[in-house]
Amino acid sequence: MALQLTVPNMACSACSDTIIKAIEAIDPSATVQADPKTKQVNVETQASEASVKQAIATAGYQIETAMETVTATPAEDRAEEDLSQDLAQ
Incomplete structure (x- = not known):
């Protein structure tokens, strides 16, 4: 499973290393990039x-x-336009 998370209080490379290690502790085969x-x-x-x-x-x-x-x-766009036109009549 691919996840993209925002971690607002990750301030430095030591923080990113800590996060990477925490994830690898629960899944050693995980691929983690933290910026x-x-x-x-x-x-x-x-x-x-x-x-x-x-x-x-x-x-x-x-x-x-x-x-x-x-x-x-x-197709969804067209259906929405058709509905809008029907409602306007």
Whole structure:
């Protein structure tokens, strides 16, 4: 499972190392990238999202899940336009 998390109180490389070690403690095969400049932690893991978040929190850091952007398909756009036109009549 791929996760992208925002950790607002990750301030330095020592913080990112601590977060990486916390995640690797629950999944030694996890691939973790932590960037204190962007506050982003990218994780590829077999552990659950809840377990990863708990490991980061237990290490003393806050977690905000990154917002996902959902884009409508062209068919959904057309259906929405048709509905709007029907309602306007």
